[in-house]
Amino acid sequence: MMLEVVQFLAGEFGNHPQAIAEPAWYVHLRLWQRPLPHLGTMGDYWLFAEQANALYPDKPYRQRLLQLVMKGDRPLIQVHALRDPGRWVGA
Structure with a gap:
């Protein structure tokens, strides 16, 4: 289920x-x-998330890590901020 x-x-x-x-x-x-x-x-999964204004896709301004874990029988997403998000721009 988590993979889906x-x-x-x-x-x-x-x-x-x-x-x-x-x-x-x-x-x-x-x-x-x-x-x-x-x-x-x-058993947990991670995603790298990056957001940008559609007019400036080459200038993303928000980078996050999403951690997906199971809590009982339900998936839970925990959002983590990066200490130095500028290092990850465009990753």
């Missing part, structure tokens, strides 16, 4: 319809999420 969740979350995403419908509230964003299989231990 990781596969669902991995990829490139955007909010273009939302940004067009309500431009006063939403900036058009791009989000990339990539699995990091070498970090997984004891």
